[in-house]
Amino acid sequence: MYTDIVREYLRKDKFPSIWCPGCGHGIILGALLRAVYKLGWDKNKIVLVSGIGCSGRTPGYVDFNTLHTTHGRALAFATGIKMANPELHVIAVMGDGDAVAIGGNHFIHTARRNLDITAIVYNNSIYGMTGGQVSPTTPVGARATTAPYGCVEKPFDVVELALGSGATFVARGSSYHVPMLDNIIKEALAHKGFSVVDVITTCPTTFGRRNRLTDDPVKNLEWIKERLVPLSKWEKMSEEERKGKLPFGIFRKQELPELTELYHEMDLKVRGEK
Amino acid sequence: MEKLLSGNEAIAEGAIYAGCRFFAGYPITPSSDLAERMSFRLPQVGGRFIQMEDEIASAGAIIGASLCGIKSMTATSGPGFSLMQEHISFAAMAEVPIVIANIQRGGPSTGLPTFPSQQDMMQARWGAHGDYEAITLVPCSVEECFYLTVKAFNLSEKYRVPAFILSDEVIAHLREKVRIPEPGEIEVIDREKPRVPPEQYYPYDDSQGEVPPLAAFGSGYRYHVTGLAHDITGFPTHDPEKVGRLLKRIVDKIRNHVSEIVEYEEYMVEDADILVFSYGCTSRACKEAIQELRRDGVRVGLWRPKVIWPFPEEELKKAASGKKAVLVVEMNYKQIGYEVERILCDMRVHWMGRADGEIIPPEEIEEEVKCILTS
């Protein structure tokens, strides 16, 4: 029932997508579009911005105002858009390397400012488009083309990073836990302020094959299911039980003044209209 | 109204006059007072200012804001200009109008933060990757900072290109008398908006001319913008015919209109035997030297470009024709000098310059001219 609805949000002539069979990115896009549909947003008032990578192909597929920027800089462009026209709904989609490696500085500062942008991180723990290099969210021990003996670096926890940077809405979902992902994204979009959704997803082609999951999308999704535990359960788990697992759910939802509103207040004062 | 303004303040005032309503920047000497002025002025005129986390973000933010139909700018100096290059390339490829003021300081690297130079002349032309054309203006006075900033916005909007104002620390902090024109007194150009309904709109449709109209995000025209090579619809393509057509148009839209874009000043050129070629703050020392030399009966004149990229080749050739020699004076180690040599390949082209943070004194220029005359 939703497919036929959200197909109307797509640029149909651009399909099928360039994403590999079973790629988690399409699942996340589906959740995003269902959330937009449920919120009843006007397509003309949505700007979808991306960086570079497989996730960066998202804007090309959706019938909004769309902007495919440079690697890591989606939030920088998004900041200009939101500041220039606060009436627009601004969504930034980013890969994990995009968001927290090359774009790490923009990520933490956009969070700090509490600008009303929703950032969705397509977190598949790998640089997919460039062939499977290690990323800042690759788990220790996982193999990548630039970590042929396994990753030795400790990964970023995108949720912790967002929380520490002051994002006012922080959540984690996955491309396995789908109806729930719809709700999380919907709440993130509706949130006034900077919202981050870390979506744990799969790359069967460049991650799965190197990490004993094969390129079978099902095995890759199952690996998410094994690793992710709901936040309520996580809170009751011991340190030992938490090893190798990640909590998911909504970590923070906080009403704080939003940046464009604060600017608006200041402008009124400067111009003596308040 | 006459005001005592610094060069940087005049750029800010020129930007506001031209309709700039968004500034994103990162502090860097000697440009920071321009950002400070914008942070003070923009809220007064309904604009927005934001200090970003770095220069890369600043350049990205102004592209985003410009896509919403808001004229946008940033200001920086050498190291920051280097960081902005990737987004300059993006703006050139996606044809998004933006204005960047680079207040040149001594380089390379951190160099001389508080001293002037003209060492980024070639970076303004060739700094970013790929083939593209941008427009660069070089003011030599505070008043010109104002007027050339208005012009930078006009050209940027008209041609959908990045436009740069290459000032320097001398002009930036020099204070002179400026008359701020009344609204409407000088022309302000806004980008062309689409005249077709949304379903017929393509952001890179070149069927009606070299510069396609640009719709604002949120105005009902939903389209796609990418730094990838794209066709007229804005979507990626690697069809050589379509890519070639795009790239050729991106350079031709400037190269075919050089004479309409360039602007220059001729000072005592007509009867001159020697033509001094100089720009920016250096040209002022040249004028002083020319006055002295003329008192001694030496026939010498100044040819000064206000727009340096695209380079006013034909105009310079015409002015130089019949002269005994040309002397290029600049504050770098021969950046524009080589360009002048290339253009005036059948002439005696002399060059003098330095890059030690000191503006070249008129006496040295006088001496050089006399040297040329006796050689």
Add this chain to the structure above:
Amino acid sequence: MKIEVRLVGEGGQGLILGGLILAEAAIRDGKNVAHTQTYGAAARGEISKSDVIISDETIYYPKVRQADILLALTQEAYDRYTRYLKEGAIIVVDEFYVKRYDKDRKVYALPLSDTAIKETGKVITVNMVSLGVISELTGVVSKESLKEAMLARIPKGTEEINLKALEAGFEMGRKAKEKG
């Protein structure tokens, strides 16, 4: 007519503001001006320089090379900048700070900071006292323009003390001129 004025002292003596007011006064007199100042780390205690070129003609080279008028508020400033003077340049120094100066030159050693303290209770008004002296001694800007330019620049609420300092400067300049 082209006059090059150089105001030198240390950071915190208000010479940058002084230069701006002088330049704006010259604009009010219908002249062209070029104002430059020390740029960079100009913290309190470091040398601070504010240069103004005032001319009926267009000003090309924007930097002061040989000053016609030099104001030196510290010994260091005097020692460093008397090298760059035109023949017959007028020099005004604060006699409290500048003890050693060239007897062959035209030097007006005046109690600038003492007067500022005496008249306004604030040494910071030494810049206005100095401008008053320069205007009266050299006529480089008119007194009316200087007064107007000052009132347009200074923070609200400081008009009274600044005017007092300026008037004291005019008075001191007049006396110095009479004395020759």
Add this chain to the structure above:
Amino acid sequence: MKKKYRITIYRDWCKGCGLCVAYCPVKILRIDEERKVSVMDEDRCVGCLMCEYRCPDFAIDVKEREEVKV
């Protein structure tokens, strides 16, 4: 009465990844000879939408079927 569903497959968008087949609780989908998804027994569909939710390619749609009187 038990609800009936109509399953639509957009074969030109289907990449045959098999996610819908794997997560169908009543096992009525299969990957066919053309490596696209096919419906084996529409009448057994329970309308859970798991196939829709996990299809990355917007290639499958499930709707409640209008009752047709025989």
